[in-house]
Amino acid sequence: MKNIIKYSKVLFLLSLTLLLADCKKDKFLNVNTNPNYPASVPVSLALPTCEANIGYMVGNTLGIYGGLWAQYWTQDPTYGSQYGNFDSYLNVPNDNDNVWQALFTSATNLNYIIANADTGHLNYAAIAYFMKAYDFQLLCDGWGDVPCSTALKGNANLAPSFDPGQQVYDSIESWVYSGLKTMNLNYPSPMEDLIYPGSSDTYLGAGSADASMIQWQKFANTLLMKVYLREYYKNQARANTGFAKLNATMTTESANNALYGFPAASFISAAPTTPGSDMGGDDATLHYQAVTFQQFPLYATQVYLQVQNLCASATTINYMLALNDPRIADFYAPNPGTPGVYSGELQGDYKALSGQPNTFASIGTEVISPTTTQRLMTASESDFLQAEALVDGYTLYGVSGTAGSLYTAGITASFASWTNSSTASVSAYMMSDSVNWASASGTAGQLNFIWTQKWLSMCGNQNFEAWTEWRRTNPHTPSFFTVSQATQAAPGKFPERLVYPSAELNDNTNFPGEQAITAPVWWDVNP
């Protein structure tokens, strides 16, 4: 009996132990739901970050490369050497991890929007399609062959293959068309946020409700035009069918627009009504605020480094001085202590001048300030693209002007968008033989004029696109670029691409191999 009591005591103790371990076990252990972050968000909250991220990369990392390689800027000789490597045509895999990651993670979020936009949010999906196309065009223009068809599948495919550039461009084209198809103009009026992106669109959203989706339509049409022109020298047949398809699509768009009382389909056309801030007009832009963590990243970098690392390149300064281009006062700040005088450092001469006091013009405050507006696609750019398409012999839906008038419109739109130049006389500028359309001789001469003026119009803000267009144009235009004094590349060679990032090189078993910075991308027939 005593033993039975003893053992029952033991059993009780054991059961107590087990009880504590068992009875409230689930309640105690079910604490693994993240209390800090949501598991899902409405698509209206996903779109802004994609737009801001892509715009940031265009203005910052890609903008620095473009600024140096489109020869607007060069490394300042006096202090620091932050961008010396890039100005020496040294681009190493590590340099490109951040921008590559940003563009791919943005695409993941854009896919989330496309997949999760219900019938009430179709316009979010449409914008996501356009942005994904824009995003992949940056990737494809920067790096050539990039993962696309097997990309963005998470751990379902840890080794996406690198698709040929042409195939990526085909996808870009198809996404724009998918976006146009998805777009829904039949929204109730007045504007209702749930149906219409409105206030959660950082690029075009603050325009009037009526205009905004039509502006996205213009963005899409212009993007397609840009895609086809990029393919033109590589595969003219592809461009031909592309333009035909675009014209047909714009016809359909116009009919659809009319149903809801909107004007006919067009390209980005209206220049900004407020220079500097880009208020009004059709330009797709990203805005910044003059406070920490909201300011233009290149400005923030400068403040952070406490040193101005960039100064004017002689390539652009000399050309602008020759043309007496009033935009020089927008794009640059005069030489230290000498108002009105601009001189540029010979591209990449920073090493030879190392430690010497800076006597060169610096970057203008309109181009690098806390609130600089980042342009993604502008009316001016659209005008120049249209002019080129017309010179190439294409007809464009709804475009009644001539190549010459569109060329003039491009310059005018550019002048209008910069504070100083907006009050300057475009016609005086146009008098110059190097600018006056009438003095352009033949197709080659006209293209040269268009490309050179487009390059000038993009100075300091659309650098990456300017560098890309310089690579694309056949022959390279402007032709007066000089090889950097600090070049570490093969003699006489210019940068023709970005090198693949180390994250891809290290972690993708299908990585095809690194490319030299001087190796042209697929559409570049003119290395």
Add this chain to the structure above:
Amino acid sequence: MKKHVLNATLAFLLVFAFSWLSAQTTNVIQGTVKDNKGEPVIGASVGVKGTSIGTVTDADGKFQISVPAANTFIEIKYIGFKTEDVEIAKGNFNVTLKEDVMGLDEVIVTAQAVKREQRSLGYATTTVGSAQLNEASPVSALDALQGKVAGIQITNESGAPGGSTRVVLRGGSSLTGDNNALIVVDGVPIDNSNFGFADILNNGYDAGNRANDINPEDVESVTVLNGAAAVALYGQRGSNGAILYTTKSGKQKPGTEGRKFKVTVSENISGQTPLKMPTEQNQFGQGSEDNFGNAYYDTRQNWSWGPAFNGQPMYWGTPVVQPNGTQLIRVKPYSDLPNNLLSFFNIGGTYNSNISIQGGDANSSYYVSYNNVKYNGIVPTTGYQRNSLRVNASHEFGDKITVTASFNYTNTNSQLPISSQQVQGTWNLLLNTPRDIPVQELKDLNNPFNQPAQFYDPFYPNPYWALKEFNTTDNVDRFISNVNAEFRPTKWLTITERFGADIYTDTREQDWNSYSFYPIYYYQGQTSLSPTPTTYIGKFDQDRYTVDNINSDLMATFHKDFKHDVGFSFMVANNIYSNTLKNTYGETNGLVIPGDYNFNNSAARPTLNNQLFVNRLLAAYADMNISYKNFLFFELSGRNDNSSTLPLNDRSYFYGGASGSLVFTELGKKKINPMILSYGKLRANVAQIGKDAPPYSLTNYFVPGGISDNYVNTNINSPYYSLANSAIPGYSLGTTLNNPNLKPEISTDEEVGLDLSFLNDRLSVNFTYYHNLTKNEILTVPIAPSTGYDNEVINAGVLLNQGVELHVNIVPVSLKNSFKWEVFGSFSKNYSDVVKVSNSSNQIVLGGSATVPVVVQQGQPLGSFYGAGLLKNSAGQMVVDSGVGTPLQSTKPEVLGNYQPTWIGSIGTSLSYKGLKFNILFGGNEGGQFYSNSYVLQLFDGHDISTAYNDRVPFVAPNSVYLGTGDNAGYHTNTTKVGAFNYWYAASTIPSYAILPASFIKLREISLTYSLPAKVLAKTKAITGVSIKAFASNLWIWTPKANTMGDPEVSSSGAGPVQGYEFYNIPSTRNFGGGFTVVF
């Protein structure tokens, strides 16, 4: 309903408890314990063998104990003596203990506070006693283990009191996670977090890790458990080994001279100076070098590429305009200042004061202590203060229930220097001082020459000014309380509940003033004002961590000694563990009013964030011990964990181990002559330990939008702004792909060891070999960004650690007159190998900078430096820039070094004679490398000794080639002379230059203690012990010549996995001082 069941159970328990209490019959035994000199042994533990019944001897060595009728033996133990078993039936309780030189039969504390005899353990342990621990009056109980335990690797961020200490046993089992050993105080694991090393490049400060809150003076002994078998009962938290601190209780020494208590007062005061300063050139001063290799004087420069010193008077700094319009400028000789940097540092002062009272009677004991540490740092304005109060109390309720409770409150306050490449980084500012600019002259901030705008250097501010305007503080309030209740209902059953709560708040604040000024440049006699102002926007930030760590163990232990000398015990237990971490972070973005540090003074929307992390464990564990006689021991343990962080259906996992030991000197009837082999033990074990995931690793989530290019302050945070300036909030998917199918990770540990003592314990050797394989670690591995994500959480990775540990102790002389000479040493060699990272990746970046990250690289030891090396041809010759002559860097990054030492060793000796004791301990690491960003700067600035190579006359880089082009293709011997600046500037951009050898030898500790003889003190009637001491730690260091920088043990990232990464760290210190202890 559940509640009722619980209540009913408790009621039953109470009833049974009373029935047990009343059912026992006992005999009372009285006796005396003396040592071999016939002196009474005070505080010896007297226990009834096979039970938990016990008491201690009083001041006269007397004891009285109630022994249940059924028991046959009492057991008498005292540290330093062999344990005696006395058969009750024989009736002689006047026991003489025999001295045990090695303490091999020591009763030591093992996992879950189970006290066991050393001989019964199947795994390696090291125990360090209070005296040995406090040899050099350490402030940190972790640092004090340096060189005293084989297989332990201890590194400091700064070596300064309050700084963090990383303690890794056997190389660490985790590829990317925390490899610090578990810290246990009185049986309850305490939190040892080390927060705040996110941005070592721009804002690195060392707020320490929390195990440093323990006052070493409170520690009675420390036991280090290196292997998995030893710590399996702690489960995953013990997977990196454990360090068990046992704090003092009144039981150990309940006073002398018939008093029931004693009071101990001690005061130690020490000074600190930098241990190792950079080796700099003393030939060239402030200035620059033109394109033709000609040095020129430039008063604006922060580098020393100027002409050779000529001792002539020279202007320096910028002129100050007097009220009357004239300009004043400072003049100094253009000559070297060899100790310039050193003169910046104060002699640090550490004041370490302790008072404790301990005492007790037959049933109760208590220990109360108060500790105050005040440290004035070597960097002006910095320091550390610690106040800690401890109360330990224990009471026996009858002979069946013992309750022990302890309470510890600690408050620490630190004023911290910043290690960073920014203007707040003190060491950065100092290293950017030309060799001839007298740092001392910059000290007086009221001097107009030292105003920010006037400062000679347009790039960096005056270091004294920066210390005044940029302040970082840390304040920790911590409560640790434990309750241990032991209930012994029968002689064969002990039930123990041990509950511990460790709760603290750690608040860091940064008060960085805003300031804007137009720097004045003075160059070639001309003064000009910078066109753009230098602006510090200022900030106030507060980073608060609140940690709640709750731990409960309920254990039932059955023990029985059978006939034929078979002992048996079985323990079954459960463990409840809950850890809650709350972090609240706020930061102003610019200050509106300078000097007003408040969130509401933010120039822009403040950055705010709060996070909550909860992880919990429910575990059941069991442990079985079987012994045969006193030479064969076997232990089997198992533990089943249920973790909150693993998938619902997969959160329960089991693991365990087996260990055994054989004391072969006790084998057989005929004993081996102890003069030859006095003790021999063979031990072996195999064990597994499982481990769960970090919280919230199973599902993906969205984060508030933030965009970065990896520069500070260039981030864009949500909300963004539209054309019309309306705020647009945004979110984005986290870039890490979480994993709903995670499994627990399992590491397997195998260990064999041998403990031998020869010549009557005059020579003893402990040897251990171990092999630890961790598989399927839960890792966040990088994946190709083209997958749409940057990282993925997976079970992957294979990490192997194997190695040997060796302890040797020799007593060459031990005389009757109490003279004793002891020599001791330890050696450990760990071979670490990252066998595999994951299927898609062979590298994980742990941290560091983009150009030289610290990585986990397949095929390398844990913790490699990865970056571009020198470009070399196939013959191994350096390839230089054709026509320029500067070194080039290889295009492919490679492994440049590793922070794991090849081996770690220590050797020490002690001499004692009567009250005098001298102790010296050397320790060192061989092999391994460290990254020194300061060295990069030293090359760039022309400060390092190597930049004076060839007296800065242009030279041809030795054994170099260049790559020709065209007709001249191929490598050709380089003949191009290069100027010193161009050469070293190019070298400073090549990452491999910054990798320095990490070998060192240090004089870890040296101390001389004198204790006054008891008969002198006896006259005082009040004072029972006085000892005075002189001590020093890290007094001297040897490093290879190639290390012209600093102490390789210093690392910027605290106790985290990024080690050997020096990023403008303040030099570590040597510490020397003296003190006294008085016992009343």
